[in-house]
Amino acid sequence: xxxxxxxxxxxxxxxxxxxxxxxxxxxxxxxxxxxxxxxxxxxxxxxxxxxxxxxxxxxxxxxxxxxxxxxxxxxxxxxxxxxxxxxxxxxxxxxxxxxxxxxxxxxxxxxxxxxxx
Amino acid sequence: xxxxxxxxxxxxxxxxxxxxxxxxxxxxxxxxxxxxxxxxxxxxxxxxxxxxxxxxxxxxxxxxxxxxxxxxxxxxxxxxxxxxxxxxxxxxxxxxxxxxxxxxxx
Numbered sequence: 001x002x003x004x005x006x007x008x009x010x011x012x013x014x015x016x017x018x019x020x021x022x023x024x025x026x027x028x029x030x031x032x033x034x035x036x037x038x039x040x041x042x043x044x045x046x047x048x049x050x051x052x053x054x055x056x057x058x059x060x061x062x063x064x065x066x067x068x069x070x071x072x073x074x075x076x077x078x079x080x081x082x083x084x085x086x087x088x089x090x091x092x093x094x095x096x097x098x099x100x101x102x103x104x105x106x107x108x109x110x111x112x113x114x115x116x117x
Numbered sequence: 118x119x120x121x122x123x124x125x126x127x128x129x130x131x132x133x134x135x136x137x138x139x140x141x142x143x144x145x146x147x148x149x150x151x152x153x154x155x156x157x158x159x160x161x162x163x164x165x166x167x168x169x170x171x172x173x174x175x176x177x178x179x180x181x182x183x184x185x186x187x188x189x190x191x192x193x194x195x196x197x198x199x200x201x202x203x204x205x206x207x208x209x210x211x212x213x214x215x216x217x218x219x220x221x222x223x
Contacts, residue, residue: 035212045152045160045203047212059210095159103150105171108159 002026004096004109011115017084020112022096029077030054032098036070036081039111040092048094051079086116119143121204121215128221135191137218139204142185149187150205151180153198154217160203164189194222 007021022034036048049060051070058070069082079096093113099106121141129135139149148167152160162171164180167187177198179190191198199222204215 037214044217045154045205045214047214050210050212061211097159099162103162103165104169106150106152106160106162106165108161111159 002098002105002107004098004107006094006096006109006112009113009115011117012086014087014116016086016116017082018086018114019080019082020094020096020114022079022081022109024077024079024098029072030074032100034070034072034079034096034098036068037095037097038090038092039095040089043092045095048081053079083114086114088116090114090116119206119208119211119213121149121206121213123202123204123215123218125216126219126221128223129191129194131194131196131222133194135194135198135220135222137189137191137202137204137220138186139188139215140186141206141213141215143206143208143213144182144187145185147206147208149180149182151178151187151189152203152205153200154203155200163202191220194220196222198222 003025005023030053033050035050038046048064051058053072071080093111096109151164154160163178167182168180177192181188201217203217
């Protein structure tokens with residue numbers, strides 16, 4: 001079955017960078033786009049953007065553009081999200097999520113907690 | 118930019134029907150999806166294409182659409198349905214989430 005397994009908890013200082021990984025299994029990694037979603041404590045889901053795992057094309061939310069970079073390692077079926085210039089407001093859980101284009105199915109990682117303090 | 122508006126909270130008595138609305142101009146042209154999220158968990162897809170249920174999702178979850186508003190109905194509400202519910206739509210390859218609705222069953 002499809003699984004997305006994310007890297008663990010991170011604690012960073014303001015101004016630092018973080019790179020979170022999302023290892024996929026159970027499907028052809030390059031067939032689907034991988035989205036990233038942020039959720040601050042007690043707050044809404046916030047879309048950050050996506051990367052096409054087959055072409056490496058990306059689309060970033062205006063809110064995060066310039067601070068976030070998505071990459072993939074297709075041989076390891078792993079997607080990465082790097083966020084720079086961290087501030088306290090970036091304290092959140094970050095999810096990777098994928099599915100078919102029509103989203104008849106939707107798979108999510110377990111979430112990676114980032115604390116900036 | 119696109120916006121989707123949901124009520125912040127909905128309360129329902131056990132066994133009754135809860136209705137959550139999601140409004141936005143983009144919904145007149147694009148499909149909506151609905152997710153359920155329980156504390157400490159990842160979201161779960163409940164509805165896609167406004168009213169389709171993925172395999173394994175209870176028939177108690179029902180989606181509908183009219184103009185610029187989509188609605189998620191939870192029939193026969195149970196305590197286990199207490200969660201946050203989010204609508205999502207997509208346009209120009211950009212996802213937009215609604216603000217989320219906290220459903221309380223009491």
